[in-house]
Amino acid sequence: MKVCVLYSGGKDSTYSLHWAVFKGFEIKCLITLLPEKEYSWMFQVPNVELTKYQAEVLGYNLLQIKTSGIKDRELKDLKIAFIKAKELGAEGIVTGALLSDYQRLNINLIAEEVNLKTYSPLWRKNQEEYLREIVKEGFKFIITSATAYGFPFHLLGKVIDEQDVEEIIERARKYGFNPAFEGGEAETFVIYAPLFKRELKVEGYKKKISEYEWRFIITHIH
The missing domain is CATH 3.90.1490.10 (putative n-type atp pyrophosphatase, domain 2)
Known part of the structure; x- marks a missing residue:
């Protein structure tokens, strides 16, 4: 399975990337959405522009796409990102969604629109045990x-x-x-x-x- 990973540079998206690699998925790219507003309903804001440094030490191509950060419009930007991922050969999207129904539902719906599968390996994972596990x-x-x-x-x-x-x-x-x-x-x-x-x-x-x-x-x- 060829996939792109929604990547914010935080612990959850990084853990999900590693899960995908160890499951044998082929990573076509990392995708970072760059909100133009200080707050976003869908995406992490602080330091997301710095994912280029993480992509470099990981050795993966990085697709950075600007998004308005406005609640409904940023979903259209996400769809653009998924279409570009598909053009790169991706068959699926890996996310770090842990508990947010809003994020996971929108990702799944938009991925389905462009015929991409979705994988959220952290979904509903025990919060405390996950935090302990990732550090260990x-x-x-x-x-x-x-x-x-x-x-x-x-x-x-x-x-x-x-x-x-x-x-x-x-x-x-x-x-x-x-x-x-x-x-x-x-x-x-x-x-x-x-x-x-x-x-x-x-x-x-x-x-x-x-x-x-x-x-x-x-x-x-x-």
């Missing part, structure tokens, strides 16, 4: 934004280890946010994974947006 398997990622009451904001910009995972899970249980961030509580950026040829070194700084919203601004990658 050697994935290194940083949190680049967080918007949730009770979130451990001091972890922004830090490579998340097993101890940090337990702190996130404990806070999630106490304050009610999603421990794997599928509700938009946080966004991540992967700096190393088992298929990376080398680790990315990231520099940046924390920025407080409001009492319950922080971001880690990446200023340099080498």
